[in-house]
Amino acid sequence: MRCEVCGREIHGQPYYRVIEGGKLTVCGQCSKFSTQEWDPRAPQARKGQTRRRSAQPKPRRRSDIEAAESLELVDGYGMIIKKARQKKGLSVEDFAKQISEKESVVKKLEKENMNPPLNLVRKVQRELGINILEEAETATGTVLTRPMGPRTLGDLIKIKDNSEKEE
Ligand SMILES: [Zn+2]
Structure with missing residues (x-):
């Protein structure tokens, strides 16, 4: 298993951290970027619900x-x-x-x-x-959802800088 932040092989127990809204599996080093943990064993029922996008019984203002x-x-x-x-x-x-x-x-x-x-x-x-x-x-009031997932190296460096300053 590799760290989703730095890409290094994770030796031993991986850390599950929420970094910038994304659930990442990281190494010990990168776990310092965030104190917010997520549980990989927790059922992700919510995620499944929001993903049901193809069937649309509900009226939607924005159309295809x-x-x-x-x-x-x-x-x-x-x-x-x-x-x-x-x-x-x-x-x-x-x-x-x-x-x-x-x-x-x-x-x-x-x-x-x-x-x-x-x-x-x-x-x-x-x-x-x-x-x-x-x-x-x-259009006013149209907010596109922020893309989740891997951050750029620049973002991560920023996170690192901040956390180091706080300490
Ligand atoms: Zn790492």
């Missing part, structure tokens, strides 16, 4: 379209669609016909109960003359 074009749906897009549709005097049925979709699709869309494919979003925008997409970069 952002991955393709770094665009995302604006807040309250369902209401925007609904209002625009009603303004045009269209029933759900009428509108569904207009965009060649099922009524249920329109209903789900207005309730933000689905991850609409980009072509559907574009179709809706065109028919209703609205814009419900925004650039992901300019």
Whole structure:
């Protein structure tokens, strides 16, 4: 087994330390970087739950379209669609016909109960003359999860400096 910080072979008992939010298995030397331990035998039920990403019964504001074009749906897009549709005097049925979709699709869309494919979003925008997409970069309140895992050597040196200063 190798130390996940310095890469040296660990002789004897490895140390389990949480360093910068990452669970690392480290050698005695590198265990000094952190006092926070984690238990390798503890069941990681939480991790499994958050990883269930493919099945999405819950409505999500951000849809898969952002991955393709770094665009995302604006807040309250369902209401925007609904209002625009009603303004045009269209029933759900009428509108569904207009965009060649099922009524249920329109209903789900207005309730933000689905991850609409980009072509559907574009179709809706065109028919209703609205814009419900925004650039992901300019979106407010969008926080990307910080990548976990091995740190750069620079980070680790920083950690080391800090811990030495504290002592
Ligand atoms: Zn080490």
